[in-house]
Amino acid sequence: MDPRFVGIPDLAEAPSAPSVAVVVDVMRAFTVAAWAFDRGAEKIVLAGSLDEALALKARHPDWVALKDGPAAPGFDAVNSPGLLRSVDLGGRTVVQKTTAGTVGALAVKDASLVLCAGFVVAEATARLLRTRRSDSVTFVVTGDDGRADEDLACAEYIARRVTEARTDAGGFLRRAAGSRAAAELAEGVRQGVHPDDVALCLEADRFPFAMVAALEGSLMVLRPRAVPAPAGEVPV
Template identity: 30%
Template structure:
């Protein structure tokens, strides 16, 4: 088994047996909370225009996401785990558009299996892959830390790699500290910046006890995140 870590959603992708796409602050943390709040599925939109067209054809769908971290005008939901966990999404379908996480997932569609996660579901994701999908010696696992310079995603990627390898070189506590101290998190601690709330960081560093991992389904015309129960 070979495990490689790449950083940035624009990095050249390879056709891997398994690709794990990470966005801690905040896309796939939002996706995790959305499923816990009852969401049925989450479509991945490459552009704002595509997201709006999907909703026009399906008015009950909810648009969520951000551009450069900021809320998108006309979207139903922000890219905020704190606010998502306060919203009843029972049976709802979301359409997610984000700068790094969604882009990274869509660039990984050539891989056989694509999983997405933040830190909240990192342990569950790593354990599921180690226990069920890495028996073959030739397995190639690509881990994509989608923020091009953020230590938050890179720390999570190193943690997942070590967990799959069943080593203890990177602890969850270390990752939490690196997320909080990352430059990506700085704006959330800036009380003068109303566009970001510190609660989002606290929700990004929790380990949630859920019974599923998040996998990208490629069976339909538009890729979507679905729950795989474990």
Template identity: 35%
Template sequence: MQVNIYQGRTPSPETADITIVIDVIRAFTVAHYAFLQGAYRIFLAETVEQALLIKEKHPEYLLAGEVGGLPIEGFDLDNSPYHIKGENLKGKTLVQMTTNGVRATLNNLSSEQVFVTGFSNAKQTATFIKDNAKEKSKVNIIASHPSGDDDLACAEYINSILKGSDTVTIDEIIKRIQDSSVAQKFFDRNEPNFKEEDILLCTKELHSDFVMKVNKLSRFPMIERVNL
């Protein structure tokens, strides 16, 4: 298996058979918890305007996301896993729009298979791909934050699992996520829009029984829950 790691939300320079897009803080941790709370599917919107147009046609859908990390006016939910964890989302359809994770996913749909994850579901995602991919598959891992070490650390963790290496420990990854520049505002009491509880959830590895795969065949790309 050939694995390449790229950082940023722009299209990767090389195509692959499988792409894994990572957003630890916080988009795909939110998506993971949304499915745990019963969400049925999550559409990916490129812009706030597109998300609001989808909501116009489907008022029962819930809009979730952020711009610059902050809640979006007119959206039902923000980009906080701590808040999502308290929602009853059974059977609900979400529309997600975020600065890095969603944008990186939409820019990297050329692969035959596309998966998304945060750290919370990274082990399940990597193990699923390792067990099911063809031996000579080419895999791109996208650390969606352009400069943050949180996504890059998670990418290296996934890479180590795919290659059967034990050179990266969970404790090291958690520390890198917590110490990343992206995480620091969540520990700042002068930043009321960012909750420390989010980082606790973003660094908690869960043993859920599914991975998150992007369905590219629908009108708008959407994340679906694929049971293990």
């Protein structure tokens, strides 16, 4: 597999959509998405703007709308895994709008396969990529215009796991733990934060599913996809 690592601005200059894209947002969009599925959410609609999220919520009052930053009128939750992990989302639809993660996913909506990932679903994501046997995979490093070390570390970890299934997560997690995003969350620079958010974002391979985004009508919808371990594979 030939991995390519790009930021969101790079996608605008590409002549065509990538065939396979892995959109990485560790802190915190796709950690939150994974927790939402763990808490029972059926699907996540990735909104292109706060106004779109609010409009979807207005049309579907039973949907759960969440955003980055502090709580705001019209939104039910904030983009924090620590806060979301105690919420019952059984059978619900979540509308998610974040600064980087949802933007990155929408930027590659025309790809034949779009996976959204953080460390918590890294192995399942790598396993799905192994089954696809794709020659080229574009990893979208969403934070800081492609320079966010927590996202790049996660993208590189997933890429390595595709070809070397026993790759250890330790060094990649240490890079992410030392990132600017981790420091800002720990120091309270960002709003809508739980004290456990950084630790929850750095739990490698916690969930056994990958997250696949695809257009359903006019909406980009994220759903979990179970990726069982091959028979005889020993967990790392």
